[in-house]
Amino acid sequence: MEKLALSDEILMEVEKPARYIGNEVNSVYKNLSEVDIRIAMCFPDVYEIGMSYLGIQILYDMFNHMEGVWCERVYSPWPDLDRILREKGIPLFALESQEPVKEFDFLGITLQYEMCYTNVLQVIDLSHIPLLAEERGETDPIVMGGGPCSYNPEPIADFFDLFYIGDGEAAHRKLLEAYRENKRRGGSRMDFLTLAAGIDGIYVPSFYDVTYHADGTLSSFEPNRPQAKRRIKKQVVFDFEHTDYPMKPVVPFLKATQDRVTLEIQRGCTRGCRFCQAGMIYRPNREKDVDLLKKYAVEMIQNTGHEEITLSSLSSSDYGCLPELTEFLIEEMGKRNVNIALPSLRIDAFSLDVMQRVQDIRKSSLTFAAEAGTQRLRNVINKGLTEDMIRTGAMKAFRGGWTKVKFYFMVGLPTETKEDLMGIPRLCQTLAEDYFTIPKEERSGKVAITASSSFFVPKPFTPFQWASMNTEEEFLEKARFVKDNFQLQKNRKCLTYRYHDADLTIMEGIFARGDRRLAPVILQAYQEGCIFDAWHEMFHREIWEKAFREHGIDPNFYTSRERSVDELLPWDFIDIGVSKAFLIREWERAKKGEVTPNCKQSCSGCGAAGFGGGVCFENQD
Amino acid sequence: MKIRIKYAKTGALRYIGHLDVMRYFQKAIRRAGLDVAYSQGYSPHQLITFAAPLGIGITSEGEYFDAEMHSVTTGSDMVERLNQVMVSGMEVKDIVVLKEGAKTAMAVVAGSDYWIRIREGYVDALSFFAQAEAFFAQTEIPVVKASKTREVELDIKPFIYDWKVQDNQLYLLLSTGSVDNIKPELVLEAMCRFQGLEYQKLAFQIHRLETYMRNEDGKLVSLLKAGEEIR
Known part of the structure; x- marks a missing residue:
């Protein structure tokens, strides 16, 4: 051309x-x-x-x-x-x-x-x-x-x-x-x-x-x-066998951020974490047929020549045929000298075994999406992960030779207290102590535990869509509090804590739950030179602040204001199949710290069954 | 066994940088299903090495890389298989098997030749090239060559092996390689200075014709000469 x-x-x-x-x-x-x-x-x-x-x-x-x-x-x-x-x-x-x-x-x-x-x-x-x-x-x-x-x-x-x-x-x-x-x-x-x-x-x-x-x-x-x-x-696809999937994805000359074959193994998620928008808007969970995926994997590698393949889904560990699929990939991709990049899997015996086989554990680290520092708060957000599961998983990993462990947390979650924030360094400290219970001669060197936190943004169509979002000052104060508490831990030398600026998070919060009155603000900010705002170095806070001011808009109206469940929300006209009644119920349960089972354990009647397919109609455990 | 692949990079592909060309061929070899050898370990990579990097914006019909193979078919079969998975602008021209003990392309590269034309809207080609004779006749052609750490003054005259002007284009045969690597831009810059003109990189469209090594007699021959046809 x-x-x-x-x-x-x-x-x-x-x-x-x-x-x-x-x-x-x-x-x-x-x-x-x-x-x-x-x-x-x-x-x-x-x-x-x-x-x-x-x-x-x-x-x-x-x-x-x-x-x-x-x-x-x-x-x-x-x-x-x-x-x-x-x-x-x-x-x-x-x-x-x-x-x-x-x-x-x-x-x-x-x-x-x-x-x-x-x-x-x-x-x-x-x-x-x-x-x-x-x-x-x-x-x-x-x-x-x-x-x-x-x-x-x-x-x-x-x-x-x-x-x-x-x-x-x-x-x-x-x-x-x-x-x-x-x-x-x-x-x-x-x-x-x-x-x-x-x-x-x-x-x-x-x-x-x-x-x-x-x-x-x-x-x-x-x-x-x-x-x-x-x-x-909302429009939903169920028949993936007769739905197009790109067998010949475009292969860029430049090294793209994801320079590999991406195999989407399922759409939607059964977990129901209350902060997660994707978990709600992509309901119901729909798994793709494993034989179809095997065929795709081979064909896509053949057609692209990529040297790596990865799996894509919201929670790959929940994909029913994951063991069969990974066995196949290890065998077939191994023959072709194609690497397998595993998405974040739940850390358990199975995933550790798989990871050991596909990557160099001395160089790799394990990631836990713990999201919150205490069990109470994890229950509030319905993160189905207990401290026991984390500790057992980490110990298995330590014994398997991993010494680098990463944790993801969110700061600014609804109902969060100082105790919950202190839970972040405490959990990391507990793991460091667990590590040192392994006899010295069986350890593989020092342990490095890294915790990083993002700031929580309430999103539409989640049980937290009514929640108040923290202000920038609150976010930073909390993050500094967590950081200070890391310094108080006995094994602080093995622990690292990272957080980022909160200015972009606030912007995200404004737009996530914004309404039509924000369009003139965005237009003005653009006309005054804002582009690539997601790139922090190109984000011009002062232009945005001026635009809000000149249009008489108080950003706090969109962020820190807690909504009543009776309020007409800007996105209420969209029907994602999950009912507002369910979201309200979940919001109430969250405030009481009550856990809701995932879709495979039992149906909680979110409404997505109305689409007539997916996990709602499959054999449940 | 090692093979040497000659390819051409033309048209819009001149905007693809050297590292991206390397990645491009790694993927192309997989698509073509050639039985290339890989390194050991968790992230195996193909055992291929490229001859002489080509600057962005330059086209070429004489580019090379070597590949360590587990097995080969015939040269023409492999050429055809690769060309079936090429994008337009990239074309595999020839594949030979390297003789026992041959050094890598990168190690033996000794020269490259180029055709250079002047784009419209810049200096007048006729008058510019009219001074070529006088320029190349100088006893010394000193340039300042910037390395990573410092600037070095260098006489490039000994490394300009040949030149001619024909049809309003300049032909250059220059030393290339890890030691005395003379890019055509360096010569053009010196030519501009010689004429009291400001060097404008964009004025020149450069096309590489061939990459050379030295044979036993010290003569510059195509890199393909280190190998034999695979029948």
């Missing part, structure tokens, strides 16, 4: 020109005369990050298998190219055809984290598409959003023509059929959006009006035309 959108001068000037030339192994090129729908699929971050994301590879593969459809990719230009494109007025282009995104029918943007919102605007803007959906004309692409953040799309609703809620494999075909039909009839943009609004899972924000109470809370959220549905139902 000789055609390049950028001149030699530009490509030689920017860092990593390979980000912008396309032509990678397995990228798809089509003859334009056989194409009537062109889609630019975007991950709004830099190429190496976007290329690591499985979701786009799935959609890319699915769209390109459709007759008449050509799906290409586009990523956020790095600030060096961003500047050049603006100066020279060059429109943002898709990687394959190198043609302007503006000429496409759709610009699809995946929303994986809140801090990408200014990058969303960057991509739309550099494409020379009006930023506000209401200002777009007949020739502009339809800008659509999907992914986890579309479960509360309200802060960015003004920038999108439509959102797709649910598994991407489910309803895109219908959407494209509607587009084709509308084009054939000579229908307008508005005609198409009206047709789209009739498809399950499609949310057209402009078809809804929002009003607010004097206290700032939502008063009403109403469709403004008959075609707009009251509730948008």
Whole structure:
């Protein structure tokens, strides 16, 4: 492909020109005369990050298998190219055809984290598409959003023509059929959006009006035309055997963050951790057939030539056929000199055995997602992990030769006390003591226990969606308290504690539970220079603070305010299949520290069984 | 047994850096199903080594790497299998089996030759190359070569083995390798200085033709000469 959108001068000037030339192994090129729908699929971050994301590879593969459809990719230009494109007025282009995104029918943007919102605007803007959906004309692409953040799309609703809620494999075909039909009839943009609004899972924000109470809370959220549905139902796939999975994922020239084959083994999770949004929005848990996965693994390695394969799911240890699958992979991938990178598994005899076989334990470390320092708080968040399980697992690991252990914790969880925070260093200290009960001659050197904490952000569609989030000062004070307590431990020399700044966490908290009044703030921050906010060094706090101030918005309204369960929430119009009644019940149980069993133990009646498949209908233990 | 692979890197692929080319071929060898040897241990890697790195922006039809193999088929079969899994812009040209005791490509590289043309919108090629004769006729061509730690002054004249101007393009045959590695940019920079012009990297489109080693007689010959055809 000789055609390049950028001149030699530009490509030689920017860092990593390979980000912008396309032509990678397995990228798809089509003859334009056989194409009537062109889609630019975007991950709004830099190429190496976007290329690591499985979701786009799935959609890319699915769209390109459709007759008449050509799906290409586009990523956020790095600030060096961003500047050049603006100066020279060059429109943002898709990687394959190198043609302007503006000429496409759709610009699809995946929303994986809140801090990408200014990058969303960057991509739309550099494409020379009006930023506000209401200002777009007949020739502009339809800008659509999907992914986890579309479960509360309200802060960015003004920038999108439509959102797709649910598994991407489910309803895109219908959407494209509607587009084709509308084009054939000579229908307008508005005609198409009206047709789209009739498809399950499609949310057209402009078809809804929002009003607010004097206290700032939502008063009403109403469709403004008959075609707009009251509730948008999440779309779910069950039949993975007949669902596209990318057998030929695109292989970047540049080393992507995840430079390997990713095998998705299941969707959804049975655990029901109360802080976890993915655990709720991807319900019900659906396991993929193990024979199908074996076939995929071999074929994908063959087609990509990757030297590593990894498993993807929310909780791989819960995948029923994990032993069979790992046995197969160790055998087959070993023959091919392909490494197996294991996702975080629950530390038990099985996983230790597997890890011992696939990695050099002297170099590897074990990770426990303990999340909270005391059993009480772990019960509050419904993390089904006891101190006993952690200690037993760690001891097995120590005896197996591992001496590096990592812990993940969250700070700022609902109901958290000083006792819970002190539990973090105490748990680490206990493990260090356990280690030293092993006779010296049987130990493999020193033990290194590292705890790192993130700050808790309440997310929509979790039992904690009503909870108050800590302020930045509270977060940092707590983290310093934990750090100080680490210094008081007897074996402090074996212990390390790490935490990060809380400024981005606060921003994430604002947008996670935000409403439509945030769009002008995001727009202003973008126009005043914010992009790549997720990259801490490029985050401009003062611009954001100014934008909030000038729009009269108090960020605390979205973060530290505890909501009443009667409040109309901005995302209530989305039906994820898990009922609000269940979430309220879980919120109440959390406050009492009551544990709820996982889906395989017994059904707690969350409502996801209504989809008619998955774990809800399989043999339960 | 060791084989030597010759490939061309053209078109948009000139923007792929050396490390990424290495990763590209590791994956291509897997896709093609060649029976390459691996190192031992938990993260086995292919036993392949590349000859001379090519700068970003430069195209080439004479690039090389060596691979240690468990088994081979014929040269033409392996060439075809690799070319079936190439992207456009990357093409495998030839594969030979190295003679017993042959050193790695990287160790024996002694020279490379290039065609250089001037892009539109920069200096006029005709007048620029008109001064080539005088430039190369100098008794010394001193340049300042920056190494990792310091700048060294160097006379590059002995390392310019050949040159000519033809059809408004400049041909250069230069010393390449771990010792006296003279990049064509270094010569072009000196030519600009000689003419009192500011060196603009982007003015020159460089194309490498071939990478050479020295034979027993000390003559520069293609790196392929260290091997034999695999029938």
